[in-house]
Amino acid sequence: MFKKVMLFLIIILALGILPTFAQDDPYADVDPSGQTVTFWHNHTGGRARVLDTIVRVFNNPTATWGAENTEFFIAPETSDPVDLNALAVALAPVAAEYNTYGITVEASNQGSYGEIFEKIRLAIGANEALPNLTVAYQNQAATYQFDSAGEALIDMNLLVNSPTWGMAEEEIAQFFAGIWQSDVFPTFGGERYGFPVQRSMEVLYFNVDWLAELFANGHISFEGAPTTPDQFREAACAAAANPFSGAEVDAPESSMGYEIALSASNFAAWTFAFGGDIFDYENNAYTLNTAASVEAMTFIQGLVADGCARIQTDPGAFTAQRNFGLGTTMFAMQSSSGIPFFQLAASRDLGDGTLEPRFNWSAGEIPHTTETPVMNLYGASVSIPVSTPEQEVATWIFVKFLGSQEVMAIWGDAANYFPTRADAAELLDATFERIPAYAATFPLLQYASKEPGVPGYDPVRNEIQNTMVLLWDFPAGETPEEVAPLLDALNENANIILSEFSN
């Protein structure tokens, strides 16, 4: 009898434990060999060519890459930021480590982030197959999950922590903690819907020579870039009153301290810099009307009222970049991924493709009231939509490759996005030397804060933008709208939208 009871207990225990083991690694027995992975991305021009090279090498890691082999020679294009053949040679050994399964990735541009978002939402609505891998902002990934009742994307924790396919603790430790966590969604039970392969940051672009000129002439009391809002105001107002000696004479717009971009990322960046946040993650609610937000927006409104700042005339045409390049705008706040474009704007092309800087410029932290800078770090991750376990693992292998130290460094060098792991910096010395603004902003990654990755953030971004217009677009000499009531209304609307995406 005792034996029977014991046997029964053992069977019960086994039945209970076995599924638990199986649940630990649902991908344990999956064979990804020979799978084809479709990858939707938004990159164009030189960045797309670099990504295409990364993909080509991943697909053929054992090929003889380089100029000698005509079959795998990559014909150079004008916009290539680097020698793609040399890049392929450097990548091949890394790819050989990852792709031992004959996986083929088919990467294709599917429009901008917004257009890809639209396409995937339509495909989810139509119950159609999704790509195996897609670029997605955190809020977009959350929206996909909301639209599909949690069935569009896989929880990448299962692959990250998989004993068979996962990543070593030491490797995970290389990722910046804030960035690594940004793809984990507390609102979806802590599941991971993205993997950070790159990031950008809202940074302050400034004219170094103009600042030096203002200091030398006694118009400002500090040297270098402003680090506090007071210094920022001082420099912006001084710049508006004292044009840059190196400014282009036929510039279409007058000298200005700060050219404001109407974007939610800008709103968030200033709020962070004033010590606040725009979302309460504990209570799952927007906090767009906190004292920090009100203070930050009042500060900018004051700059506009005093003629030290203006809204950029045509954001679609990147007029802030243009005016910065012409030497008529001292400060512009934009994504760090715009570094190549600012570099171009602030240079003179000698006609043979050689760029000669017109003046010295750089990028850095947003002036802050906090002890250390708080930077608005953002950027699309890559998400894996649900497919077959074989395709999901094959996709994950490619994602791990993209997230490797070498690939991140190569991508950072060529595309000027920031890597998300600290050890990539070891391979970026040449890049830091070549692009000082990239070198100056890289250390700010440690001060990262983020915008909310919640479903429905896109319409909230539009609401924020509309409010920014009300706050800052007023004729000179007129009394501007009061900040607090406008932000109260904005916050209320934002939380209504959030509730619509929560049911």
Next chain:
Amino acid sequence: MVDKVQAQSMTATYQPSMVNYRHFSVRKVIGKTALYGTLIFFAILSLLPFFWMISTSLMTASDAQVGRLVPTTALQFQNYGVAWDEGNFGKYFMNSVIIAVVTLMGVVVTSVLAGYAFARIKFYGRNVIFTMLLATIMVPDTVTLVPNYLTIRGNIFPLPLGDQSVWFVGGNSWYDLLSALTIPFMGSVFGIFLLRQFFATIPDELWDAARIDGAGHLRFLITVCLPIARPAVVTVVLIGFVGSWNSFMWPIIITESETWRPLMMALNNFIEDAGSRTHLLMAGACITILPIMIIYFFAQKTFTQGVATSGLKG
């Protein structure tokens, strides 16, 4: 004496008219100057974007980046070659031509037949149907995007000519196929409206004469109406061509591979999230508008006639 009096009187009657004439002439000159001045001003204003586009297309990247009006270095004609190669214009250009030609064939057939029916055949509910058809012009494209997408993916009803084929044979979804880019646009409400307006102006006597000769509606349409309606048909073709040539949002939603992507997608290659390569974008834009300019150049007279005769106003 009489002569003197007569002469005085002639002078007396002549002089005021001279003053009037002078007065009238000055007014006329001022009026004409103001008119031509205004016209020239608006002509320059409307040509300025074209000038800027061409000028920017010949600039260096840094000149374009700061929005200069004229290049500061030698003209960069190579921008056109770079844009053509990097934007894969050869492939996209051919796709756009095929898409436009196939679509326009459909547009002409459906517009001519429906326009004729609405204008000349009396049937029950004709005006109601025509009004409903016109009302669809008021529905924004964004509203119909989702239902159109679902239809093309075969979610509303199975589509007979799609899936996994290059042309028109296959399963039930038209996603990423030529059919998705052409068939939905073969019915043009505007084309139907335009031709209906034109066909309505054809005198009934012609129809009566054709009937005496034993012609039915189809023969009357082909042998009598269509030759007269050439300007209106050309107008429909031109407007349809421009619409097809410029389409961007629908192709990006409904295509996944490069197989059938149109020319506008090539321009997208020069725009990034944090900036654009404006000099190449403008070179690409010049290449893109060239066919429209050439077609309009040759069809200008007929087009103007078509607009005038169908009662369209700008």
